[in-house]
Amino acid sequence: QVQLVESGGGLVQPGGSLRLSCAASGFAFSGHTMFWYRQAPGKERELVAMVLSNGMPVYYLDSVKGRFTASRDNDKNTVHLQMRSLNYEDTAVYYCYVNIDRPYWGQGTQVTVSS
Numbered sequence: 001q002v003q004l005v006e007s008g009g010g011l012v013q014p015g016g017s018l019r020l021s022c023a024a025s026g027f028a029f030s031g032h033t034m035f036w037y038r039q040a041p042g043k044e045r046e047l048v049a050m051v052l053s054n055g056m057p058v059y060y061l062d063s064v065k066g067r068f069t070a071s072r073d074n075d076k077n078t079v080h081l082q083m084r085s086l087n088y089e090d091t092a093v094y095y096c097y098v099n100i101d102r103p104y105w106g107q108g109t110q111v112t113v114s115s
Contacts (some may be wrong), residue, residue, distance in 0.1 A: 002026040002104045009109030013084055014111070020081040022106055024094030028114040029072040032100065036081045038092035038111075045095070051079060063089065086113045 009102040022034070033052050039045040049070035050059035057070040064083075074077040079096060091113045097108040 002098070002100060004098065004104060004106035006094060006096050006106045006109040009094060009111045011112045011114060014087055014113055016086050017084045018086065018111060020083065020094055020109060020111075022079045022081075024077045024079065024096070024098065027089070027098070027100050031079040032098050034072060034079040035097040036053050036070060036079070037095045037097055037113070038090075039095070039108075040089075043092075043115055048050040049081060083111070086111075 003059045007017060012017060012018055020061045023060045031053055033050060034090060035050050036048040037045050038048050046061060048061045048064060051057050051070045051072050060068060061093050062096060067083065067085045067107060069082040081094065083090065091111060092108050093108040098104050
């Protein structure tokens with residue numbers, strides 16, 4: 001079955017960096033666009049980044065442009081989100097997402113930006 005497992009979240013100070021990873025299994029990873037979403041407390045889930053099957057990132061949320069970089073390794077069935085210059089507004093649960101026959105979500109990884 002399809003599985004998406006995020007990792008790499010944690011507590012970081014403002015201005016710090018984190019690298020999230022999403023390990024995918026159960027489907028033909030290299031043939032699907034992958035997405036990163038996030039959901040902050042009390043807010044709707046929002047799309048953060050989108051990476052095409054060939055590895056090209058084609059979308060970033062305006063507020064993360066220039067700070068976040070999405071990438072993927074099709075040999076390892078993994079998608080990454082490198083996050084730099086983190087600020088308080090980046091605090092959220094970050095989710096990996098793919099749409100195959102239906103939407104699939106990972107369990108999420110918590111990112112907390114706090115001093």
